[in-house]
Each structure stands twice: as structure tokens, then as C-alpha cells.
Amino acid sequence: MRMQSLPILLLSLLALFSGPAMAEETFLNWLANPLRQKEVAPVVNPTWQEECGSCHFAYQPGLLPSQSWEKLLDAGALANHFGDNAELDADALKVIRAYALENAADKSYAKRARKIAKATENGEAPLRITEVRYIKRKHHEIPERMIKGNKDVKSLSYCDACHTQANKGVFDEDTVRVPNYPDWED
Amino acid sequence: MKNGMRKIIALLGVCGLLFSTIAAATPESDVLLQKFWAEGAGAANPEKGRTDWAREVMVKDEKLSCSTCHTTNLAQEGKHHTTGKTIGPMSMRTNPERYTSVKKMEKWFKRNCLDVLGRECSAQEKTDFLTFLLTQ
Numbered sequence: 282m283r284m285q286s287l288p289i290l291l292l293s294l295l296a297l298f299s300g301p302a303m304a305e306e307t308f309l310n311w312l313a314n315p316l317r318q319k320e321v322a323p324v325v326n327p328t329w330q331e332e333c334g335s336c337h338f339a340y341q342p343g344l345l346p347s348q349s350w351e352k353l354l355d356a357g358a359l360a361n362h363f364g365d366n367a368e369l370d371a372d373a374l375k376v377i378r379a380y381a382l383e384n385a386a387d388k389s390y391a392k393r394a395r396k397i398a399k400a401t402e403n404g405e406a407p408l409r410i411t412e413v414r415y416i417k418r419k420h421h422e423i424p425e426r427m428i429k430g431n432k433d434v435k436s437l438s439y440c441d442a443c444h445t446q447a448n449k450g451v452f453d454e455d456t457v458r459v460p461n462y463p464d465w466e467d
Numbered sequence: 468m469k470n471g472m473r474k475i476i477a478l479l480g481v482c483g484l485l486f487s488t489i490a491a492a493t494p495e496s497d498v499l500l501q502k503f504w505a506e507g508a509g510a511a512n513p514e515k516g517r518t519d520w521a522r523e524v525m526v527k528d529e530k531l532s533c534s535t536c537h538t539t540n541l542a543q544e545g546k547h548h549t550t551g552k553t554i555g556p557m558s559m560r561t562n563p564e565r566y567t568s569v570k571k572m573e574k575w576f577k578r579n580c581l582d583v584l585g586r587e588c589s590a591q592e593k594t595d596f597l598t599f600l601l602t603q
Binding site for chain 1: 581
């Protein structure tokens, strides 16, 4: 191979690999993540699983940026947690808050968490995962009747109603099964 | 001999009675009941607990009772009214983990009274609820 074609080859390689990455995250972010962990890191903290998971799906910390968790996981805020009292004792709150802040979307190297971090870096940090622009966009094309109008789903908040591996932090399209719509393909 | 038999039967009876009271309590539930008593609760009234369990109260534009989520068949699972999350049965018979942690019982009494009644429950109310639940 002649030397002058080398830069062209390198450039085309760069274009090839950076294209998909550029769509949701910066090239530098992509480059800085050699492990390319996919999805969202699963919950490995028993206190989190127990305390959050006793009332609802134990949403992974990587589903929201640290600014959101800071607002949510505050003693005062938990006294009215989306309408319910979810107060924690001081020890449990300390563990849970630390776990959230260490593994929040903006601290995670997992690919989907990075996309959430990117989508929430400007503006007011959302309190609901369903308000994250990236999450909204991903569910945009699903008709209302399959979520709200579906008695076994009811809301986008119930991740594990359709994402069969949500508890492992996997939200991949291939693992989606919408109840009462067995034939639906994205 | 006949007298001896009677004594044994009586002893068995006493043992049975003892066991039946143990069956409707856990060491942890006893600790909690002692606490309620120290806080001023009178004699337990499990029947009142049963009635209050299903009584609906209007809180935050929503009619709620304990049974909204836990149902009135306590041997069965319940369901959180907003999140749809499955709640383990309240009955010790079908859920042996129940009433084995004072901390947990106190946590849920506080949260659920605030959510369902809009206020914390009195020591008397908690005594009535707990003694009702323990018989289920």
C-alpha cells in the first residue's frame, strides 16, 4: 500500500466507528470508554434493592443524573415521594444516597447511562426517569394504547412491565415483550 | 392412676394453650406491643383492628384503606395501589418473614399510617392493628 493513502484510510476508519457513537455521546466520551459497557449497570446494593424495591421497580442509579438523585434522596423530599411517605432511617438514607451519587448516569461508563447523562446535562434535572428526553424519545413511537391503555402496563414508569430483563439493567429492544401485544415488533 | 391421667391431660391442655398464644406472636411483635403499652396503649382490641383495616379514609383526593393495597384476604399477596408492585402476604402463615423485625414494623406503621390516614397512628391503634394481623 502506498503511503499517501494511509491518512485516507485512517480517516475513513474514524468515520466508520465514530458515526454511531457521535449520535448520542461525544467522540471523547466514546474514546474514554474502552470497555464499552452496554446498557445500565445493574443494582448490586442490597439496601437499595430492599428499600427502593419494596414499593416499586428498583430503578438503577444510572437511569438519572446525580443532580436528580440529590433532589430525590433527601430526607425532606422522601417524606413526600411522588405522593407517598418513603422516609428512611438515617443509616439507610446514607447508604442509598451514596450509592446513587456514585453510580448516577453522569458517573457511569455504561453506554445507556452515558446517553441519559448527555440528555440531562443542560437544564433542570428531571425528578422522573420518564421525563428524561432520551427515554421519552426511545418510547415516542409506541402507541398510547400499548402503554396507558394497556391494563398490564399502565405507565412508562413500570419498566419491568415490558423490559423483561430490566432488573439486570438491560433495556435492549430484543428483550422487550409488551403484555397483550405478542406480535408487536419495533 | 386415673388421677395421674387427668394430670397429664391437664398438662397437655396447658401446653396447647401456651402454644396457641405463641403461634399468634413473634418475639419481635411482643417487643413492639410492650413498647406500645409503655406509650400508653390499653388492652388490645383486634376486632377494632379488623374493622379499621378495611375502613376507607379520604386522603389527598384518594379514598384509601389498608386493604386497598393489602386486600382483606391477608393470606394472599397484595398490590401497591400506584406502582402495582406485589406486596408479600401479611399473614404469618403464608409469609413467615412477617413480624420478625421491630425496625421494619415501625417503619411500615409510620409510612402506611401517614399514607392511608394522613397522620401517624396512636399506640392504641397500632396495638389493635398488630394484634389483628397476628391472628391472620
